[in-house]
Amino acid sequence: MQEQCDIGLIGLGVMGQNLVLNMADHGFSVAAYNRTTQKVDDFAAGPAKGKSIMGFYSPGELVKNLKTPRRVMMMVKAGEPVDANIQQLAPLLEKGDIIIDGGNSYYEDTERRIKELEPHGILFMGTGISGGEEGARHGPSIMPGGSRDAWPHVQPIFQSIAAKVGPNNDIPCCDWIGSGGAGHYVKMIHNGIEYGDMQLICEAYSLLREGLALTNEELYDVFAEWNRGDLDSYLIEITRDIFSVKDPKSDRFLVDVIMDRAVQKGTGRWTAESALQLGVPTTLITEAVYARHLSALKENRVRASKLLRGPEGAVAQFRKSVDRDAFIEAVRQALYASKICSYAQGFFQMQAAGEENGWGLHYGDIALLWRGGCIIRAAFLQKIKEAFDRDADLENLLLDPYFNEVVENSQVAWRYVVSTAAQVGIPTPAFSAALAYYDGYRSARLPQNLLQAQRDYFGAHTYERIDEEGVFHSDWMQLRREPGD
Numbered sequence: 001m002q003e004q005c006d007i008g009l010i011g012l013g014v015m016g017q018n019l020v021l022n023m024a025d026h027g028f029s030v031a032a033y034n035r036t037t038q039k040v041d042d043f044a045a046g047p048a049k050g051k052s053i054m055g056f057y058s059p060g061e062l063v064k065n066l067k068t069p070r071r072v073m074m075m076v077k078a079g080e081p082v083d084a085n086i087q088q089l090a091p092l093l094e095k096g097d098i099i100i101d102g103g104n105s106y107y108e109d110t111e112r113r114i115k116e117l118e119p120h121g122i123l124f125m126g127t128g129i130s131g132g133e134e135g136a137r138h139g140p141s142i143m144p145g146g147s148r149d150a151w152p153h154v155q156p157i158f159q160s161i162a163a164k165v166g167p168n169n170d171i172p173c174c175d176w177i178g179s180g181g182a183g184h185y186v187k188m189i190h191n192g193i194e195y196g197d198m199q200l201i202c203e204a205y206s207l208l209r210e211g212l213a214l215t216n217e218e219l220y221d222v223f224a225e226w227n228r229g230d231l232d233s234y235l236i237e238i239t240r241d242i243f244s245v246k247d248p249k250s251d252r253f254l255v256d257v258i259m260d261r262a263v264q265k266g267t268g269r270w271t272a273e274s275a276l277q278l279g280v281p282t283t284l285i286t287e288a289v290y291a292r293h294l295s296a297l298k299e300n301r302v303r304a305s306k307l308l309r310g311p312e313g314a315v316a317q318f319r320k321s322v323d324r325d326a327f328i329e330a331v332r333q334a335l336y337a338s339k340i341c342s343y344a345q346g347f348f349q350m351q352a353a354g355e356e357n358g359w360g361l362h363y364g365d366i367a368l369l370w371r372g373g374c375i376i377r378a379a380f381l382q383k384i385k386e387a388f389d390r391d392a393d394l395e396n397l398l399l400d401p402y403f404n405e406v407v408e409n410s411q412v413a414w415r416y417v418v419s420t421a422a423q424v425g426i427p428t429p430a431f432s433a434a435l436a437y438y439d440g441y442r443s444a445r446l447p448q449n450l451l452q453a454q455r456d457y458f459g460a461h462t463y464e465r466i467d468e469e470g471v472f473h474s475d476w477m478q479l480r481r482e483p484g485d
């Protein structure tokens with residue numbers, strides 16, 4: 001009888017194949033299946049050859065060849081394919097067996113699936129995985145959540161294959177996140193933050209390219225320099241590299257021939273939708289989603305560009321008078337301060353969702369999981385970990401002494417950059433949203449007293465008073481000054 005495998009994996013797409021190879025490299029035997037069976041053959045004869053990997057042509061065969069409790073991981077497209085696979089798998093499994101969904105599923109779907117499988121005794125884990133193809137192959141960031149009883153059976157595999165950080169490179173970027181849809185929720189926030197980070201970098205690029213007319217070679221040097229300081233991160237690093245790549249089809253830089261129309265798969269939008277439902281101000285990520293929508297209106301923008309005028313000659317005037325090095329440094333500071341606001345908003349949203357759903361999230365540990373392996377990996381995440389170590393109940397990252405000081409020290413530069421962008425007509429929705437959030441969050445009094453008055457005037461929606469408990473309504477028509485008085 002052939003040896004039973006440690007784990008089964010369904011879905012030999014980009015992520016699935018690389019995760020299987022990663023598991024095999026770490027000493028685990030893997031049973032693999034894909035709906036289009038040609039992929040099973042190609043994989044077995046290609047990258048999987050000679051490794052502890054067995055290919056199968058049906059979920060039934062795969063399940064028969066697994067050790068108990070059976071562990072089956074799905075890496076298929078989110079949505080209907082996940083349900084279709086669960087329907088096939090569930091009758092083949094026994095009480096105590098485990099299904100892991102490693103795709104980018106919507107967290108409410110995960111919560112539903114856990115409940116649907118519970119009566120059958122099947123444990124379901126919704127697990128976020130980040131790092132793309134390269135991460136999956138050599139060490140992703142893994143965010144497991146769902147049925148807690150499944151975790152000890154999966155932990156050794158996941159923690160072996162995950163990225164490692166720390167002084168001895170031995171802290172895995174994978175730990176239990178929480179019950180229900182917590183794993184997928186945290187992955188969704190990760191992706192939302194990724195949207196924000198990417199938009200901020202694009203705005204910095206736009207300010208330096210449109211504002212200062214820096215060449216790609218100069219942009220390379222700026223990003224290389226930034227990557228040596230507080231902004232040290234995977235996204236800054238790949239952005240630096242992008243500025244060095246020439247188009248094989250022309251003598252231009254590749255970035256300059258790429259269409260300025262962004263696409264998206266929806267995790268940023270889910271983050272924004274969840275923020276709206278929770279009633280928390282995740283403004284920067286939401287602006288980043290809208291920025292992609294605006295970019296997609298390419299034809300409209302081209303038409304409008306011929307009709308709608310900006311501040312005439314403002315960019316030329318700015319270039320003549322600006323101190324270039326000082327402006328580059330100001331953009332760097334504005335980028336870092338905005339990034340801090342974005343993470344403050346993302347963690348605030350996670351805290352709200354964690355409390356509402358009773359997930360028991362540990363925020364410092366989540367920051368550490370993102371320290372390596374994933375797209376938003378950055379040195380700065382260590383600072384977030386330290387902030388939550390200082391105060392596990394930290395209300396807002398901006399209130400931590402380190403972040404408070406950075407943002408305060410950056411604000412002159414940050415305000416200069418945002419006002420310059422407005423003056424010369426360069427759109428910076430994420431920089432501006434971050435600054436408006438900072439100013440709003442630090443305001444003990446906002447103008448929403450007037451808004452409450454308006455609501456009460458036209459709809460008798462009532463208001464509260466600053467000097468007396470209770471709910472009040474005024475007859476504004478009766479009390480107002482008559483027009484002309």
Ligand code: NBP
Nearest residue numbers: 011012013014015016035036075076077078081103104132
């Ligand atoms: P791919 O597009 O490379 O592969 C999709 C896989 O899903 C294929 O194996 C496909 O089988 C399978 N599949 C589909 Br589509 N519909 C199916 C169905 N009804 N039944 C069974 N299998 C079905 O995806 P990927 O990039 O590897 O991503 C997999 C998951 O991981 C997704 O949820 C994705 O959002 C997530 N993710 C991706 C990345 C990334 O960087 N790519 C990063 C993190 C997470 P087939 O061969 O028969 O069509």
